[in-house]
Amino acid sequence: MKSWLFSLVMLVLGFIGAPLLPGIINKTKAFFAGRKGQPLLQTYRDLAKLLRKGAVYSSTTTWIFRSAPLIGLVCSFAAMVLLPMAGGSGLLSFAGDLILFSYFLGLMRFFTVVAALDTGSSFEGMGASREVLFSALTEPAMILGLATLLRATGSLSLSGTYVKMTVESWRVAGPAFALVLFALLIVYLTENSRIPIDDPDTHLELTMIHEVMVLDYSGPDLAFVFYSSSLKLWLTGSLVVNLLLSPLKTTPLLTVFAFLGGMALLAVIVGVLESAMARLSLLKVPQLLLGATTISLLAFTLVVRFLP
Amino acid sequence: MLLFLLALGFLFLGALVSLISWRHPAWARIFAPVTVILGSLLALPPVLSALLGKEIPLLELPWSLPFGSLTMRLDPLSALFALPILVVSALAALYGIGYFSPIPKRGNLSLYWFNFSTLVVSMLVVITARNGLLFLLAWELMSLSSFFLVLFEKDDAMVRRAGWTYLIATHIGTAFLLVFFLLLGARSGGTLDFGAFTGSALLPGTAGVAFLLAMVGFGTKAGFMPLHVWLPEAHPAAPSNVSALMSGVMIKTGIYGLVRSLTFLGTPAPWWGWVLLAVGAFSGVLGVLFALAQHDLKRLLAYHSVENIGIIALGLGLGVFGLSCHNPLLIYLGFAGGLFHVVNHALFKSLLFLGAGSVLHSTGTREIDILGGLLKRMPTTGTTFLIGSVAICGLPPLNGFASEFMIYLASLGSLSMKGGASTAGFLVIGSLALIGGLAVACFTKAFGVIFLGEPRSEEAEGAHETGKLMGFPLLVLAGFCAILGLTGPLVLKALAPVIAVVAGSGREALPFPYEGAAALWKITGASLAGALLLALLLFIRSRLMAGRNVTAAPTWDCGYIAPTAKMQYTASSFADPITRLFRPLLRTRKRFTPPSGLFPSSSSFSTETSDLSRDWLFEPMFGSIERFLSRFRRIQHGRLNLYILCILLTLVALLLWKLR
Secondary structure (H helix, E strand, C coil): CCHHHHHHHHHHHHHHHCCHHHHHHHHHHHHHHCCCCCCCCHHHHHHHHHHCCCEEEECCCCHHHHHHHHHHHHHHHHHHHHCCCCCCCCCCCCCCHHHHHHHHHHHHHHHHHHHHHHCCCHHHHHHHHHHHHHHHHHHHHHHHHHHHHHHHHCCCCHHHHHHHCCHHHHHHHHHHHHHHHHHHHHHHHHHCCCCCCCCCCCCCHHHCCHHHHCCCCCHHHHHHHHHHHHHHHHHHHHHHHHHHHCCCCCCHHHHHHHHHHHHHHHHHHHHHHHHHCCCCCCCCHHHHHHHHHHHHHHHHHHHHHHCC | CHHHHHHHHHHHHHHHHHHHHHHCHHHHHHHHHHHHHHHHHHHHHHHHHHHCCCCEEEEEECCCCCCCCEEEEECHHHHHHHHHHHHHHHHHHHHHHHHCCCCCCCCCHHHHHHHHHHHHHHHHHHHHECEHHHHHHHHHHHHHHHHHHHHHHCCCHHHHHHHHHHHHHHHHHHHHHHHHHHHHHHHCCCCCEHHHHHHCCCCHHHHHHHHHHHHHHHHHHHCCCCCCCCHHHHHHHCCHHHHHHHHHHHCHHHHHHHHHHHCCCCCCCHHHHHHHHHHHHHHHHHHHHHHHCCCEHHHHHHHHHHHHHHHHHHHHHHHHHHHHCCCHHHHHHHHHHHHHHHHHHHHHHHHHHHHHHHHHHHHCCCEHHHCCCHHHHCHHHHHHHHHHHHHHCCCCCCHHHHHHHHHHHHHHHHHCCCCCHHHHHHHHHHHHHHHHHHHHHHHHHHHHHHHCCCCCCHHHHCCCCCCHHHHHHHHHHHHHHHHHHHCHHHHHHHCHHHHHHHHCCCCCCCCCCHHHHHHHHHHHHHHHHHHHHHHHHHHHHHHHHCCCCEEEECCCCCCCCCCCHHHCCCHHHHHHHHHHHCHHHHCCEEEEECCCCCCCCCCEEEEECCCHHHHHHHHHHHHHHHHHHHHHHHHCCCCHHHHHHHHHHHHHHHHHHHHC
């Protein structure tokens, strides 16, 4: 199969499959809580329902509030195009693409935060304030972690590093890769506002971070916001799963299944984590995030020291 | 070329005429800005042709002063710095016509425009001078004219204090430059012509000392931490279009001086690169942190200048590192990123300062915490301020991203190199990522609290859009931010002659980084596709919503009955989690009078974050200097005959020394 065709197929699979991930997480949590839980495909139903509705806009808001969900969606689309999946490269890949990848997520965050401030609600301001702190601390962890992978595989792009990664590179730089894996896992949990950083299921506005920023959205806009956050789950999850599965160089079909299985497994792990532990105190979260950055730094030190 | 000199003359004429119209500020209000605009337009063609790689000798005259000849030249490096000077000066002058209408009661407008034109002329001479003496004279003229511009509202004690801080800081810098040029002059046979510097081979030790002198001297003007103390004082005190000019382009003459001196000093040692990188990382991270803790809009922007100068230093540091280890990729991408960021910062920072000026003009306050809801009242200012904010955060698809991406590319390329280069690259990547994240926090705060939500005070409530004369420069600058964001690869190509000057023509020809250009093209493509997709999504949503029930309602308030605008999050509360985390560095002082009693009447809360290097470095330093010098106060007794005796004794001593 041509490589760009493979990337395109994976991209479409990502667009279709992303909303399944919240469903898997919720199903896992329901299982641990002894409930039946919502159907696996609930997110799709929610999206379809919201897209059919009208909307209520706060009279305080401006065009910023109305355009933010669309800008967010465009950013996550663009990041998806850059994302390498299942051992193949991204549809678009070039030297330094990981920077564009992470800055598109940054642009999305900029507009989510600004839109939250647009409502003039102090709850949303509070969520926005926490969001910018946490993301300012996760960004170095993510970029430095990925830069370590680049150094270890001797490549300049995100796609290149995952394509070049072999069992041999895991054997040589295993400890560093494991550290990066851990850092990326924390990035994954933070970017997607999951426990132990944020609790997506909380019902008190004061304690939410991401969810509170989108309180005022309704109708199709809310659908766009939900879909963007599913895509973000897919985007950051792929970074983690790729790191583990890229050395697996078998037939395309098998890698695709392994990749999809990995994504589902990651969602299950998140569900288990959320059932097993509580959210950290807000003041503790920065420590965890700085810890992740330190771990990325340590991984780089290992790579520089032991990989000539 | 004659055109450039003609433009200089024209600007100088404008300065003189505004000085003559001392008693009729209304004349100067229109006439002077028009000469600045026309002069800038006149100088544009020679600057553009020099940028494309043509070196243009402007003037070469013997003069009666010692140390060489009066030489001015326009080479690609000068042209790169001249371009933003011309563009920003013209736009700031145009903005000034509207900004000073009605004519302010405080401050003399004709003196103001005299200094404004002088500042523009002196900046242009600084970057074209090819003789140390001429350079220093123009440098001094630039410092003095900007000092008088800062003092525009000199009735205010705070403004006077800021002016003094600036005057002292800039002269400390100049003192280092004096030593720097004399050192170079002594090594190249007593002439201060730049041409002679380039040829002279310096010992590594001397070159290192000269580099450090240049770092301190030029770094004071550019605003490297911890030499930046004057920036957060002088920028808020100056009128807004002067802040735009000073922060946008004047501090860049410091960067110009540093880059130009690199061409004198031969092949740099690796530790020069480390110094630049350390200073860059330090200025970048601390600059943005201190910006976060501010609630005065122009002070916040001033600290962001420190941050961006840090980013520029990171790029230059990688380039110097590349020069020291002969790595063409690092040289090209490092210098390209740093120098492109110089231009970009000039554009978005002057846009933001002019926007801040419009806010100040319309509401009468720079205090972020009492503004709010201005986007509805000032749509042009608000939208362009948003564009400037996205650009300064380095987010795609605007110009800030393009230049930061080049620096990222250089550092990613250095990761796989041997020796210290990979650590340097990693340091740059980490700093840029942290700076980027914190800048997003800072500008979502500034834009969100000022322009969004509900107005928090009567001042904000009564805000109005400013006139077209003030709106037009904002639109032009915002347009440049967008265009340069999309033309990154072309800029990378166009910077080749500039980088050839920096890298020295004697060294091996630099290969063009095709991989980087390809990456930038793909980014441009992705950005354009993203814009199309956004348009498509907007269309789809409007079709979806057609005929549906779309209503307006108050913001969700948890069922609380009487929310007021005061309940909104303020800038201080927004930044609190971050300032709290970095408390040991920021040491924000809080003054809080809690409400008390059964019927609490008044309570107050205020925060102040004073500058780290001011408190820990400069005040102790100047304190001890003052204590030491106060011993000599006995000589200052006011008896004239004894003063004359002192002069006489000195002269006799000198004479004896000479006759010996």
